[in-house]
Amino acid sequence: MTVSRADWDSSVPWKRLEVGLPLQHERGEIARIVAHRRGTFGWQYGDWVSKRPFGRQFHKGVDLVGWIDPKGKEHSLKGTLCLAAFDGLVDYIGDDEDEQPSVVLRHSSIGKMRYRISFFGDLSELFVKKAGQRVKQGQPIGRPGRAPNGRHFTHFSIGYRPVEGVLRKDDYFVDPFSLIPGAKSAIR
Secondary structure, three states: OOOOOOOOOOOOOHHHOOOOOOEEEOOEOOOEEEEOOOOOOEEEEOOOOOOOOOOEEEEOOEEEEEEEOOOOOEEEOOOEEEEOOOOEEEEEEEEOOOOOEEEEEEOOOOOOOEEEEEEEEOEEEEOOOOOOOEEOOOOEEEEEEEOOOOOEEEEEEEEEEEOOOOOOOOOEEEOHHHOOOOOOOEEO
């Protein structure tokens, strides 16, 4: 998919864009994505990955832990690639709060108030190397990492980042499952 000049405009909301599947597996077609039941978008208690008891906190994305093939068989993320969900530029490469590789992709121009972003955290390997690097929708950007229990997973978020100097202090995120194409994603 080629991004039009209009789609690159930061005022176009995510829901009006054709967001791509953020995962690809070397063994087969992904029909649905599986998120950990305690790693869904919204309010959570504690951290299922690190077991830190941080109390009630808003989880700004989904923790992807597997995929389901067209025949209904569930698979882990072993051998899976994390893909750019939309054309963009690498905005940030560094460690996330768990000191794991992460990447922020910018998917729009920097408007007056905000710009669109996506985020992959808890990666084991990055394929993008520097800020400013262009990425195409569906391009591999990294591999999922592992939780302390050995389970492969990655954190995926979609949202908006305010332009420096704007009063709003935090990024604003939307539920990625409301934008991911195909069949409804399963929660396990």
